[in-house]
Amino acid sequence: MRILYLVHQFMPEFSGGTERVTLNLARAAQADGHHAEVATVAVGAHPGWRATAEGAFTAMVEGVPVQALGPPTEPQVVQLGFDADPQVEQRFTAFLATRPAFDVVHVMHPFRMLAAVEVLARRHIPYIVSLTDFFTICHRINLVRRDGALCAGPQGGEACRLHCQAPELPHASYATRFARLGAILASASAVVAVSDYVAERVRAAHPGLPVLVVNNGVDLLSFGRPAPRVAGRPLTLLYVGTVSEAKGALGLVRAFARAAPAGVRLRVVGPCYDEAFAARLAEEAKGADISLEGAVEAASIPALIGDCDILCVPSQVPEAFSLALYEGFAAGLPALVSDLGNPAVVVAGLSCGRVIPAGDEDAWAGAIAEIAARPDLVESWKAAVPLPFRIEEEAFLYGQLYRGVAALRRWAPDAAEA
Numbered sequence: 001m002r003i004l005y006l007v008h009q010f011m012p013e014f015s016g017g018t019e020r021v022t023l024n025l026a027r028a029a030q031a032d033g034h035h036a037e038v039a040t041v042a043v044g045a046h047p048g049w050r051a052t053a054e055g056a057f058t059a060m061v062e063g064v065p066v067q068a069l070g071p072p073t074e075p076q077v078v079q080l081g082f083d084a085d086p087q088v089e090q091r092f093t094a095f096l097a098t099r100p101a102f103d104v105v106h107v108m109h110p111f112r113m114l115a116a117v118e119v120l121a122r123r124h125i126p127y128i129v130s131l132t133d134f135f136t137i138c139h140r141i142n143l144v145r146r147d148g149a150l151c152a153g154p155q156g157g158e159a160c161r162l163h164c165q166a167p168e169l170p171h172a173s174y175a176t177r178f179a180r181l182g183a184i185l186a187s188a189s190a191v192v193a194v195s196d197y198v199a200e201r202v203r204a205a206h207p208g209l210p211v212l213v214v215n216n217g218v219d220l221l222s223f224g225r226p227a228p229r230v231a232g233r234p235l236t237l238l239y240v241g242t243v244s245e246a247k248g249a250l251g252l253v254r255a256f257a258r259a260a261p262a263g264v265r266l267r268v269v270g271p272c273y274d275e276a277f278a279a280r281l282a283e284e285a286k287g288a289d290i291s292l293e294g295a296v297e298a299a300s301i302p303a304l305i306g307d308c309d310i311l312c313v314p315s316q317v318p319e320a321f322s323l324a325l326y327e328g329f330a331a332g333l334p335a336l337v338s339d340l341g342n343p344a345v346v347v348a349g350l351s352c353g354r355v356i357p358a359g360d361e362d363a364w365a366g367a368i369a370e371i372a373a374r375p376d377l378v379e380s381w382k383a384a385v386p387l388p389f390r391i392e393e394e395a396f397l398y399g400q401l402y403r404g405v406a407a408l409r410r411w412a413p414d415a416a417e418a
Helices: 017-031 086-097 114-122 155-163 172-187 196-205 249-259 275-285 298-306 323-330 341-350 361-373 375-382 391-411
Strands: 002-006 035-040 057-061 064-068 104-107 127-131 190-193 235-240 264-269 290-294 310-313 335-338 353-356
Touching (some): 002 017, 017 323, 017 391, 086 114, 104 114, 114 172, 127 172, 127 196, 127 391, 190 196, 196 341, 235 249, 235 298, 235 323, 249 275, 275 290, 298 323, 310 323, 323 335, 323 341, 335 341, 361 375
Parallel strands (some): 002 035, 002 104, 035 064, 104 127, 235 264, 310 335, 335 353
Antiparallel strands (some): 057 064
16 A cells, blocks of 8 residues: 655754654555655754755655655644645645555644645545544644633634634634544544543534544564663653643743752753753753753653653643653653643552643652652552553554555546545
């Protein structure tokens, strides 16, 4: 089969959770004998991109060919789905003309790429949509209103208009966007959420829409067996992933500095795309046993996590899944998580860590101090850490979907490309 992965951003420019999951699936498809490639956009001028004569960019990422369809369309309201995007539509149509027909397209994230997905629907090219966050029902992506309150759902766009109105957008645009994204989901051959938490919210917004659930997988073979902590090494807390305020990095650093626990250190590892925020974080970390280590290669993640004791997921917004959480589980790490989203549901349900109010730095400082005083608590949490879903299982389930979609297309000749 020929499989295309469509995603809003990708390596070599970005290396977040969705990008890593996309790469895992593409490489698994290649290992299964299929042709796999990625189509995305180039957000900035990254040295890893190679410019083409057509104004696009290319790269090869761990054997997977990547094509960036030029820069994203401005203004951002277009990328978010509030207006037509003829630029992406034209570039994606031109891209398809240079390739043999794809059997199936896997839409990993439609942000910046909505016009491309609509090209697929018009040309009857079968596609699957993965719901890796709440973008399809929330233009803010995180189900958090402008005033910071959690959102119960879009209500057909009316809640978006009431609570998240942007002055440059007409009132009717919110209902129009909701309908547009709903049509994209309805036209998909399958809609798959990364967690029950996401599936429940999308089903509530679109009653009757079938939503499957396939957890993101972890490469358990790269982690090996969880090892006991080396004698004499400080109890180590780890934050790994994109370093941003929304992900709670600043609050965690402040809480740790406030607790100032003896014999405990905090490692903050991951890319930060905001220089001002990085400087602010460094200022807050001064004087505490906190290391700010920047981005690391995906291949280094297992060793990094295996050298720590507790994972921290202090997000200020609901997490749809949190790949870092499950990679921590693969290494036997319990977790401190905020009380938002899928991590809170999992950790509370399994008692494999502590759920702490999001943004409450006093509560986070108290939890960190308690861990320092009670290492036995950490050991009891470790005993409850679950075995995460494997990437082989995730790839197998998606492979079955790909084959089913491709077979249905062959059996329905009137569904050929227009």
